[in-house]
Amino acid sequence: MLSFHVVRQLRDFVLDVALxxxxxxxxxxxxxxxxGKSTVLNLISGILAPDRGEITxxxxxxxxxxxxxxxxxxxxxxxxLFQSYALFPHMTVAENVAFGLQCRKVPKSEIAKSVAEQLAxxxxxxxxxxxxxxxxxxxxxxxxxxxxxVLEPELLLLDxxxxxxxxxxxxxxxxxxxxxxxxxxxxxxxxTHTLRDVLELAxxxxxxEEGKVMAYGAxxxxxxMQENGFIASFTEG
Amino acid sequence: xxxxxxxxxxxxxxxxxxxxLGKVALxxxxxxLLTIFLLFITLPVVSLFLRISPEAFFRSLSEPVILDALxxxxxxxxxxxxxxxxxGTPLALVNARYNYRGRNIVDTLTDLPIVLPPAVAGIAxxxxxxxxxxxxxxxxxxxxHIAFTTVAVVLAQVFVASPFYVRQAKASFEAxxxxxxxxxxxxxxxxxxxxFRITIPLAWGGLISGAILSFARALGEFGATIMFxxxxxxxxxxxxxxxxxxxxxxxxxxxxxxxxxxxxxxxVIAAVKIVTRRKF
Numbered sequence: 453m454l455s456f457h458v459v460r461q462l463r464d465f466v467l468d469v470a471l472x473x474x475x476x477x478x479x480x481x482x483x484x485x486x487x488g489k490s491t492v493l494n495l496i497s498g499i500l501a502p503d504r505g506e507i508t509x510x511x512x513x514x515x516x517x518x519x520x521x522x523x524x525x526x527x528x529x530x531x532x533l534f535q536s537y538a539l540f541p542h543m544t545v546a547e548n549v550a551f552g553l554q555c556r557k558v559p560k561s562e563i564a565k566s567v568a569e570q571l572a573x574x575x576x577x578x579x580x581x582x583x584x585x586x587x588x589x590x591x592x593x594x595x596x597x598x599x600x601x602v603l604e605p606e607l608l609l610l611d612x613x614x615x616x617x618x619x620x621x622x623x624x625x626x627x628x629x630x631x632x633x634x635x636x637x638x639x640x641x642x643x644t645h646t647l648r649d650v651l652e653l654a655x656x657x658x659x660x661e662e663g664k665v666m667a668y669g670a671x672x673x674x675x676x677m678q679e680n681g682f683i684a685s686f687t688e689g
Numbered sequence: 690x691x692x693x694x695x696x697x698x699x700x701x702x703x704x705x706x707x708x709x710l711g712k713v714a715l716x717x718x719x720x721x722l723l724t725i726f727l728l729f730i731t732l733p734v735v736s737l738f739l740r741i742s743p744e745a746f747f748r749s750l751s752e753p754v755i756l757d758a759l760x761x762x763x764x765x766x767x768x769x770x771x772x773x774x775x776x777g778t779p780l781a782l783v784n785a786r787y788n789y790r791g792r793n794i795v796d797t798l799t800d801l802p803i804v805l806p807p808a809v810a811g812i813a814x815x816x817x818x819x820x821x822x823x824x825x826x827x828x829x830x831x832x833x834h835i836a837f838t839t840v841a842v843v844l845a846q847v848f849v850a851s852p853f854y855v856r857q858a859k860a861s862f863e864a865x866x867x868x869x870x871x872x873x874x875x876x877x878x879x880x881x882x883x884x885f886r887i888t889i890p891l892a893w894g895g896l897i898s899g900a901i902l903s904f905a906r907a908l909g910e911f912g913a914t915i916m917f918x919x920x921x922x923x924x925x926x927x928x929x930x931x932x933x934x935x936x937x938x939x940x941x942x943x944x945x946x947x948x949x950x951x952x953x954x955x956x957v958i959a960a961v962k963i964v965t966r967r968k969f
Contacts, residue, residue: 494871497875498874498875499871499874499875524874525871525874525875526874526875526876526877526878526879527877528875529877530875531875532871532872532875534868534871534872536868538866538868538869538871538872540869540872540873540887541869541891542890542891551873551876551878551886552876552877552878555873555876555877555878555879555882556877599876600875600876603876603877
């Protein structure tokens with residue numbers, strides 16, 4: 453289970469968010485551009501440091517200003533997918549997926565086995581030796597997810613995971629993504645701008661406005677708040 | 690009504706023929722400026738090749754003064770490039786990625802040798818590492834003499850050539866998207882692993898071209914070397930110094946050395962262009 457309370461002064465407002473996500477539960481974050489959604493993910497994975505707050509994952513405290521704990525990003529074991537996927541352009545698909553295992557000093561034979569299994573599970577085996585620059589949006593998304601999942605992370609953070617996938621493939625990719633998250637059985641936070649993502653992925657939904665939680669609850673509950681301007685336009689689109 | 694239209698049309702024709710004439714004149718002017726400039730650059734270089742016969746060129750290649758200078762130049766420029774890369778890479782990476790107090794001062798200091806006249810660099814190095822220099826006087830106590838040795842040649846080259854690498858390396862590191870580094874860290878990479886497996890490989894082209902430029906600058910170093918290292922054949926007489934020396938007696942040897950340096954310069958430019966993937 454992930455629970456966090458993070459406070460950070462951003463350029464225009466103070467981000468102050470406290471939420472928790474159960475094992476196997478997917479929390480979807482929605483809100484205007486610049487509301488602080490991606491920043492929340494960066495604070496949890498350690499790319500940014502909160503000014504104050506506490507982040508606990510399972511029985512580990514990842515950050516606590518009071519106890520002066522700040523576990524470095526590389527030791528948090530969190531799978532973080534970036535909007536542009538950030539696949540390493542100088543490596544092949546297999547090398548990208550193997551990267552995290554190499555950082556953990558896993559023996560070579562085990563790396564080869566895990567990578568092959570992960571690629572097979574995500575229908576990427578044929579692309580193992582292809583440079584990532586030659587992949588389609590959907591393939592890139594799958595490689596990024598494979599690169600994160602091969603490490604058996606304790607938490608998944610997905611920043612607009614389907615944004616770079618072309619329209620035709622989006623439906624199938626969304627279903628595939630839902631199955632992958634389901635199989636992983638870990639807490640997951642997804643940032644999105646798409647209603648379909650919410651409907652298919654969300655167990656819980658949270659609306660952020662200027663760094664604050666404006667609404668939180670079951671998706672149908674939050675999406676029913678039509679008096680909120682963002683929700684009204686979000687459900688329309 | 691018709692007359693007005695006629696006037697308008699002739700005005701348009703006159704205007705367009707005037708613009709066409711203007712364009713031709715401008716093209717001719719630019720072509721002339723370009724030709725003069727290119728001639729100014731190529732004529733002296735071509736003259737080197739015209740002033741010596743191939744036989745004389747190959748004959749002088751076996752002269753000790755040339756062989757000594759060539760081997761000393763290549764060795765010292767290689768050593769100084771390695772030193773520049775080893776010290777300059779971490780410096781460039783830190784300055785590209787971290788904002789610390791005094792970063793601008795460090796940037797300015799690393800750039801200083803580019804604008805400093807080589808003669809100033811030479812006397813400055815002598816004042817620091819000469820026998821009575823600020824550091825040299827203490828080194829002297831241990832019997833270590835730097836000035837007027839091959840080490841001094843290397844130090845002079847490092848001093849003048851380092852900014853060419855550090856500037857280029859810093860720009861290349863800055864051009865690497867931080868997102869890749871963040872992604873690597875979430876995958877478990879320590880800062881050192883991020884540097885060696887992500888940042889440096891992604892900046893590779895820039896680092897290599899910076900190192901090549903730095904090597905070329907080291908190879909051509911003259912002013913600081915002659916003041917700080919002297920002009921002793923086989924020990925401190927690099928190719929530019931040998932050109933200066935042989936020019937007074939054996940012009941063929943001087944021209945031969947110059948031709949070798951021209952050829953190395955061409956290789957350097959070609960290498961930089963290939964590494965940075967620019968077309969000729």
